[in-house]
């Protein structure tokens with residue numbers, strides 16, 4: 001990841017609002033409606049063989065979003081310690097900012113992507129800023145404090161990310 005491209009990304013105003021307002025259905029309910037049209041507000045999950053292979057749902061997204069997804073997936077250790085302030089802790093049961101991009105890392109190296117981040121400017125900005133600061137050599141603790149300071153007022157409750 002080039003630091004420069006992240007700086008450029010950050011300076012772009014990401015006007016995408018979280019569009020995932022509809023309450024999440026429970027898993028059981030969900031199965032009953034698997035074929036229904038009500039999937040529009042649900043987060044899409046897609047598995048690829050490795051971190052370098054981006055999911056097909058990203059192909060119709062702007063390059064900036066693809067770059068952030070790639071960076072997020074490659075910074076698991078960092079983003080798992082960074083809370084997300086978009087409201088996904090309540091809406092999607094996310095535990096940290098990494099969850100907005102990756103649902104699961106399988107033992108064989110496969111990765112299950114989550115399209116939540118494509119619909120959420122806050123998720124994208126938090127990931128981009130964290131990775132950028134990390135590339136500059138800031139500690140995870142320092143990065144997290146900066147994110148908290150930026151988002152603690154006027155945003156949703158943070159995800160329940162354990163303190164460092």
Ligand SMILES: [Zn+2]
Nearest residue numbers: 084086088123
């Ligand atoms: Zn989020």
